[in-house]
Amino acid sequence: MTSSPLSRAVPRAPRRRSRMNRREAIAGFLFISPWIVGFAIFTLGAMVYSLVISFSNYQLATNTAAPVGFTNYRLLLEDPKVATALGNTLFYAVMAVPLEIAFALFLAMQLNRIGRGAGFFRTLYYLPKMTPTVATASIFFLLLNGNQGAVNKALAAIGIQGPQWLLDPDWVKPSIVLMTLWGVSGTMVILLAALKNVPRDLYEVSSIDGAGPVRQFFAITLPMISGALFFNVIVLTIAALQVFDQAYLLFYRDQVQAAPDASLFYGVYLFQQAFRQFNFGFAAAMAWLLFVIILLISLLQVRIGNRFVYYEQDR
Amino acid sequence: MSTLTDPPPDIDPPDAATAAAHRTAASSPAAAPGTVLAGRRLSSRRVIPAPRRRRPVTAGSVLRWAVVILMSLVFLYPLAWLLAASLKPRGEVFDNALIPRTFQPQNFVEVWNQLPLLNWVGNSILIALLAAAFVTISSSLVAFGFAYFIFPGRNFLFGLVLATMMLPGAVTLVPQYLIWNQLGFVGTTVPLWGMNLFGSAFYIFLQRQFFLGLPREIFEAARVDGVGYFGLFWRMALPLSIPSFVIVFLFEFQASWNNLQSALVYLNFGAPEQYTVPLGIASAMTRYSPTNGGQGDYQYVMVAALVVTIPMLVLFAFGQRYFIEGAATQGRKG
Numbered sequence: 001m002t003s004s005p006l007s008r009a010v011p012r013a014p015r016r017r018s019r020m021n022r023r024e025a026i027a028g029f030l031f032i033s034p035w036i037v038g039f040a041i042f043t044l045g046a047m048v049y050s051l052v053i054s055f056s057n058y059q060l061a062t063n064t065a066a067p068v069g070f071t072n073y074r075l076l077l078e079d080p081k082v083a084t085a086l087g088n089t090l091f092y093a094v095m096a097v098p099l100e101i102a103f104a105l106f107l108a109m110q111l112n113r114i115g116r117g118a119g120f121f122r123t124l125y126y127l128p129k130m131t132p133t134v135a136t137a138s139i140f141f142l143l144l145n146g147n148q149g150a151v152n153k154a155l156a157a158i159g160i161q162g163p164q165w166l167l168d169p170d171w172v173k174p175s176i177v178l179m180t181l182w183g184v185s186g187t188m189v190i191l192l193a194a195l196k197n198v199p200r201d202l203y204e205v206s207s208i209d210g211a212g213p214v215r216q217f218f219a220i221t222l223p224m225i226s227g228a229l230f231f232n233v234i235v236l237t238i239a240a241l242q243v244f245d246q247a248y249l250l251f252y253r254d255q256v257q258a259a260p261d262a263s264l265f266y267g268v269y270l271f272q273q274a275f276r277q278f279n280f281g282f283a284a285a286m287a288w289l290l291f292v293i294i295l296l297i298s299l300l301q302v303r304i305g306n307r308f309v310y311y312e313q314d315r
Numbered sequence: 316m317s318t319l320t321d322p323p324p325d326i327d328p329p330d331a332a333t334a335a336a337h338r339t340a341a342s343s344p345a346a347a348p349g350t351v352l353a354g355r356r357l358s359s360r361r362v363i364p365a366p367r368r369r370r371p372v373t374a375g376s377v378l379r380w381a382v383v384i385l386m387s388l389v390f391l392y393p394l395a396w397l398l399a400a401s402l403k404p405r406g407e408v409f410d411n412a413l414i415p416r417t418f419q420p421q422n423f424v425e426v427w428n429q430l431p432l433l434n435w436v437g438n439s440i441l442i443a444l445l446a447a448a449f450v451t452i453s454s455s456l457v458a459f460g461f462a463y464f465i466f467p468g469r470n471f472l473f474g475l476v477l478a479t480m481m482l483p484g485a486v487t488l489v490p491q492y493l494i495w496n497q498l499g500f501v502g503t504t505v506p507l508w509g510m511n512l513f514g515s516a517f518y519i520f521l522q523r524q525f526f527l528g529l530p531r532e533i534f535e536a537a538r539v540d541g542v543g544y545f546g547l548f549w550r551m552a553l554p555l556s557i558p559s560f561v562i563v564f565l566f567e568f569q570a571s572w573n574n575l576q577s578a579l580v581y582l583n584f585g586a587p588e589q590y591t592v593p594l595g596i597a598s599a600m601t602r603y604s605p606t607n608g609g610q611g612d613y614q615y616v617m618v619a620a621l622v623v624t625i626p627m628l629v630l631f632a633f634g635q636r637y638f639i640e641g642a643a644t645q646g647r648k649g
Binding site: 021025026027029030031032035037041042043045046047049050053058060063107110111113114121124125126127128130131132134136137138139140141142143145154182185189192193238241245249253266267270271274275280283284287288290 | 376379380382383386387389390391393394396397400408409410411453456457459460461463464465466467469472475476479481482483484485486487488489490491492493494496497510512513514519544548569572573575576579580583592593596597598600601613616617620621623624627628630631635638639642643645
């Protein structure tokens with residue numbers, strides 16, 4: 001964190017009488033009290049509550065819970081749908097995150113290089129991000145329709161028989177990836193800001209030394225924006241592991257139609273267990289499993305990332 | 316190489332704030348939202364060292380322009396398609412024509428009879444306004460507490476704020492529902508904005524960054540003049556940080572407008588008139604689906620999707636810079 005006038009002045013300020021400090025401390029606590037209350041109830045309280053429920057057979061109708069030990073966790077491991085959902089979700093994340101990063105970086109680099117007009121195109125590229133998810137889903141629901149959708153008609157025009165995007169188990173996840181990629185501009189904007197901060201002289205000096213564009217990309221661009229890249233990988237991974245909206249809107253909105261198992265994401269199954277089956281204990285156990293998985297993956301990413309990420313402060 | 320050690324970010328809180336502070340000292344206490352832009356221009360002037368020379372037209376730059384324009388088409392096509400589909404009759408919704416073969420603009424009249432779209436939009440606007448207003452005020456109060464005051468445990472508590480940003484929403488989904496259920500608010504809109512009264516981690520972080528950029532001297536001077544702690548926030552920090560307020564407000568408005576899951580959890584069993592935009596359109600997609608006994612009248616879904624997209628595009632038209640700068644700021648919290 002960079003030091004700035006407000007915080008820098010704090011330690012330098014002459015020590016005042018303790019009564020003043022105390023009044024200031026009380027005022028500080030009053031200012032942050034909304035957050036403390038919210039944290040105590042809706043975060044910490046909720047987490048403890050959810051842990052307790054995960055060891056019980058909570059019944060919504062009677063609002064009673066009897067402790068059942070590890071039963072929910074055992075059922076979790078025995079339920080083949082949990083394994084399927086977890087597999088689907090991990091598979092989706094492994095496919096979506098690298099594609100999102102690569103596509104966003106590609107776009108950001110193009111915009112960074114064209115100079116004038118970049119702002120205009122950045123605005124255009126950002127429009128999908130402003131489109132409400134439900135609108136995006138309804139557009140893609142029709143665009144990706146296997147028989148009549150625009151995507152397959154366009155593919156047919158160049159002689160390719162398009163897949164049944166929304167029905168074929170192999171194409172269910174790619175279709176969600178496509179939707180996600182359409183809204184990739186949020187990531188692109190972050191990377192574009194990082195690219196703008198790479199000093200131009202590095203490129204000028206290295207090109208005098210004879211480095212070509214490929215060499216410059218790997219030796220200058222990637223290291224200089226590695227912090228932003230790393231941040232995006234972590235955030236996008238957490239988001240991908242919790243994917244819900246798109247999967248629900250495309251496959252589970254319609255409760256009559258049976259959705260392919262390939263589209264059963266962890267978030268969707270958790271939602272179904274909690275708010276369709278009212279198995280709150282089971283759902284709470286699922287949530288804790290997801291939490292542990294996300295935590296482990298994030299820690300792993302941080303460990304690996306620290307080896308590659310270049311932070312300016314370290315110099 | 317001062318640019319290496321001190322990379323000026325896109326929004327440069329110190330610059331913007333100082334500029335605002337000088338202005339305030341000189342003239343009126345209300346800093347215009349334009350101050351962030353002024354700060355930005357100052358800072359970007361520092362990044363780019365020399366006036367750029369005109370680049371020669373090369374094969375590479377032609378190719379790059381081709382790619383950029385092609386990508387614009389990729390990003391715009393689905394929206395253009397949506398506009399076209401909303402004007403088509405039932406049988407033609409699926410066709411690829413960007414100019415409808417048969418224009419059916421009465422879709423835009425008929426949709427209000429078909430679906431309680433007006434209710435959905437009204438509900439969503441109300442919820443989004445409450446959610447955005449509450450989170451903006453509460454987050455900035457909390458942020459000011461963390462930025463200005465010294466108290467025991469401050470760094471630990473701020474660490475907790477940052478840690479909650481990484482907490483998956485799925486973990487608290489079930490217990491939060493049970494809490495709202497105990498309080499008797501399931502089936503009302505309260506759970507869709509209630510938690511915003513307590514601040515939100517990312518916004519607290521963002522506004523704290525902004526407050527940290529304000530020079531402490533002006534606050535000390537105000538204290539000497541007898542301004543109370545709340546006055547420091549209300550009369551000084553708040554007017555000086557309008558840009559970050561706008562960012563938080565717009566971001567939360569959009570997030571609330573998109574919030575499908577909470578609506579599903581808390582409003583799904585109510586009357587369709589109580590739905591929000593995402594829940595309503597999702598229900599409409601099901602209603603017209605042939606597998607559900609519908610007639611495939613997807614043109615109404617398309618009209619509704621377009622109608623609920625327009626407010627977001629209008630917001631973007633006015634607050635574009637805030638959206639993009641806010642998004643870019645996210646990259647700097649790590």
